Amino acid sequence: MATLDLQLGGSQTVPEDADDGVWLTCIECGETFAPFDDVRYTCDDCDGLLEVRYADSPTFDDFEGRGVWRYNAALPFEEGVTLPEGDTPLHRVPDLEEDIGVRNLRIKHEGMNPTGSFKDRGMTVGVRVAQAVGVDRLACASTGNTSAALSAYGARANLETLVLLPSGKVAAGKVAQASLHGARILEVDGNFDACLDIVQDLASRGEAYLLNSLNPFRLEGQKTIGFEILERFYEDEGRFPDRIVLPVGNAGNTAALYKAFRELVQSGALAPGDVPKLTGVQAEGAAPMVEAIENDLEDTKRWDDVETRATAIRIGNPVNAPKALPGIRNTGGTAVAVSDERITEAQRDLAEQGIGVEPASAASVAGLRKLRLSGEIDPGEDVVCLTTGHLLKDPEAAAEAGADPEPVPNDTDKVLKHLQGKRVSLGGDGLLGKVLGYVR
Ligand SMILES: Cc1ncc(COP(=O)(O)O)c(C=O)c1O
Numbered sequence: 001m002a003t004l005d006l007q008l009g010g011s012q013t014v015p016e017d018a019d020d021g022v023w024l025t026c027i028e029c030g031e032t033f034a035p036f037d038d039v040r041y042t043c044d045d046c047d048g049l050l051e052v053r054y055a056d057s058p059t060f061d062d063f064e065g066r067g068v069w070r071y072n073a074a075l076p077f078e079e080g081v082t083l084p085e086g087d088t089p090l091h092r093v094p095d096l097e098e099d100i101g102v103r104n105l106r107i108k109h110e111g112m113n114p115t116g117s118f119k120d121r122g123m124t125v126g127v128r129v130a131q132a133v134g135v136d137r138l139a140c141a142s143t144g145n146t147s148a149a150l151s152a153y154g155a156r157a158n159l160e161t162l163v164l165l166p167s168g169k170v171a172a173g174k175v176a177q178a179s180l181h182g183a184r185i186l187e188v189d190g191n192f193d194a195c196l197d198i199v200q201d202l203a204s205r206g207e208a209y210l211l212n213s214l215n216p217f218r219l220e221g222q223k224t225i226g227f228e229i230l231e232r233f234y235e236d237e238g239r240f241p242d243r244i245v246l247p248v249g250n251a252g253n254t255a256a257l258y259k260a261f262r263e264l265v266q267s268g269a270l271a272p273g274d275v276p277k278l279t280g281v282q283a284e285g286a287a288p289m290v291e292a293i294e295n296d297l298e299d300t301k302r303w304d305d306v307e308t309r310a311t312a313i314r315i316g317n318p319v320n321a322p323k324a325l326p327g328i329r330n331t332g333g334t335a336v337a338v339s340d341e342r343i344t345e346a347q348r349d350l351a352e353q354g355i356g357v358e359p360a361s362a363a364s365v366a367g368l369r370k371l372r373l374s375g376e377i378d379p380g381e382d383v384v385c386l387t388t389g390h391l392l393k394d395p396e397a398a399a400e401a402g403a404d405p406e407p408v409p410n411d412t413d414k415v416l417k418h419l420q421g422k423r424v425s426l427g428g429d430g431l432l433g434k435v436l437g438y439v440r
C-alpha cells in the first residue's frame with residue numbers, strides 16, 4: 001500500500017519574488033521564481049518541472065460562479081479569455097455501471113467544452129498568462145486537441161498562433177478547427193514527441209510562447225476538472241468518489257488532478273483519506289507510464305515507436321511524468337494499458353448511453369473494465385471515468401466503430417420492405433466483422 005504523501009512539497013513560505021501571492025517552484029530542487037516577469041517553462045538551475053504555488057490554498061467555500069473561473073481562488077488570475085469553458089456534465093450511466101460492475105459509475109464528459117476537449121480549461125488560463133507576460137506568438141505541438149483549443153483561444157485573444165502536428169496522424173476534426181480558427185499549421189515528418197522537441201527549441205529561442213502542458217499554467221486550468229468532479233459527485237452522493245480513471249498521454253491531467261487534491265488537502269477542505277485514487281489508462285502501443293508504474297521506475301523511458309488508433313494519446317515521452325507518477329502512487333491508484341479493440345468497444349459502450357467520445361477518451365472506460373475483470377478494482381467502488389474529447393473530433397474513427405448507412409431505393413414501399421429485414425449485429429469491423437451486417 002502506497003503511503004499517502006499528499007503534501008505540496010517545497011517550502012510554503014511566500015518567497016520575495018512572488019507576485020500577489022503567486023510564484024513558481026521547481027518540483028526537483030525547490031528553487032522559486034517570479035511567475036510573470038520572464039518566460040520560463042522549466043527550472044533555470046536543474047531543468048526540473050515547475051509548479052505554480054499560492055500563498056493561500058482554496059476551500060470549497062471559496063468557489064463561486066460557473067465554469068473554470070468559478071475556481072479562481074485556485075488560479076493565478078481572477079478571469080481570463082473565455083469562450084466559456086468547464087461546467088461539463090457528470091453523466092449517470094446505470095446500464096454501463098451494472099455491466100461493468102461498480103457501485104457508482106459517472107462519466108465526466110470533457111468533450112462538452114467549447115472546442116470539444118478538456119484542453120480549453122488549460123488554454124483559458126494559459127492564454128491569460130501569455131497576455132500578462134506580454135508575448136505576441138503562441139505555439140504548441142499537438143496530437144490535435146491542443147492545437148484546436150490554442151487556435152480558438154489565440155484567435156479570441158487576437159494573438160498569432162503556430163501549431164506543429166505529426167503529419168498524417170491527427171484526426172480530421174482537429175485539423176479543421178486549427179485551420180478555421182486561423183492558426184499557422186506546420187505538419188512535421190515525425191511523431192508528437194518530435195513536434196514537441198521542435199516547439200520547445202523555438203520557445204527557448206524566444207520565437208513563441210509555449211502552451212503545451214509543460215507550461216505549468218495550463219495545468220492550473222486543468223485542475224478545475226478535479227474540483228468540478230468532487231463538487232458534483234458530493235452534491236449527488238454526499239461523498240467523494242473513490243477513484244478517477246483517465247486516459248493518459250502527456251500525463252498533464254493526472255498531474256493537474258493530483259495538484260487540485262493536494263491543494264484541497266493543504267487547506268483542510270479534503271481529508272487525505274477522501275482523495276480519489278488516480279488511475280491512468282494508456283493504449284498498449286503507447287504505454288510508457290504504465291511501464292513505469294508496473295516496474296516501479298522513477299521516471300518513464302521514452303518510447304520511440306508509438307502506435308494506436310487513439311491518436312490523441314499516441315505519445316511516447318510523457319513530459320509530465322515526474323508530476324504524474326507520484327500522483328498515481330500517492331493516491332493509491334494504478335495504471336493499465338488497453339488494446340485498440342477494447343478502446344473501440346468502450347467507444348461503442350458509451351455511444352449506447354448517448355455519450356459520443358473520441359477513441360482516446362474511451363480508453364478510460366476500457367481501462368476500468370479491464371481492472372474490474374482482473375479484480376484490481378472492487379465492485380463496491382464509486383468511480384468517475386474522464387472522457388477527454390468529443391466524438392466529432394475523429395469522425396473517421398466514429399464511422400468505423402459505428403453502423404454503415406444502408407442504401408435504399410427512392411420509394412416508401414421499398415424502404416418499408418427494407419426495414420422488415422433483420423439487423424444481425426451491432427458495430428465492429430476487423431475483429432467483429434465488417435461494421436454492421438444486415439439481412440435483407
Ligand atoms: C482526447 C485526449 N485525451 C487524452 C489526452 C492526454 O491527456 P494528458 O496529456 O493530460 O495525459 C489528450 C491529449 O492530447 C487528448 O487530446
Ligand SMILES: [Zn+2]
Pocket residue numbers: 026027028029030031043044045046047048
Ligand atoms: Zn530546479
